[in-house]
Amino acid sequence: MNYLIDTQILIWYQLNSNKLDINVYALLKNRKSSIFISQISLFEIAIKQKLSRLPELDLSIAILANLIEQDDFNLLVLQTRHIEAYSQIPLQPDHRDPFDRLLLASALSEKMAIISADASFKCYEPQIQLVANS
Numbered sequence: 613m614n615y616l617i618d619t620q621i622l623i624w625y626q627l628n629s630n631k632l633d634i635n636v637y638a639l640l641k642n643r644k645s646s647i648f649i650s651q652i653s654l655f656e657i658a659i660k661q662k663l664s665r666l667p668e669l670d671l672s673i674a675i676l677a678n679l680i681e682q683d684d685f686n687l688l689v690l691q692t693r694h695i696e697a698y699s700q701i702p703l704q705p706d707h708r709d710p711f712d713r714l715l716l717a718s719a720l721s722e723k724m725a726i727i728s729a730d731a732s733f734k735c736y737e738p739q740i741q742l743v744a745n746s
Contacts, residue, residue, distance in 0.1 A: 614648060
């Protein structure tokens with residue numbers, strides 16, 4: 613199965629954080645699954661780093677991209693169809709994060725489940741298949 617992971621899961625994975633659920637970690641390490649990282653997550657990380665909001669992840673985007681490849685994850689290049697699918701993601705009053713919404717649209721467009729720790733993602737089920745980090 614193909615999975616898209618959200619930015620927080622990527623960060624926790626790279627930091628080897630204990631916040632990453634053991635079942636999610638096992639899923640990420642399972643070679644029978646294809647794990648995708650959206651370019652949107654790299655963009656979000658770059659912005660947070662520039663604003664000094666992510667001091668614990670002291671890696672350049674180039675190094676992070678290399679680690680993604682070394683981990684046998686796949687980089688999902690942003691496509692026009694992902695942006696097009698953005699309009700299909702309902703606008704929730706308490707969840708307007710544009711990065712999250714574009715990740716959800718990408719998952720929808722690619723027919724992938726999304727792995728997230730964000731409780732707001734539950735608002736998009738069953739339209740989006742969610743694997744929650746408990």
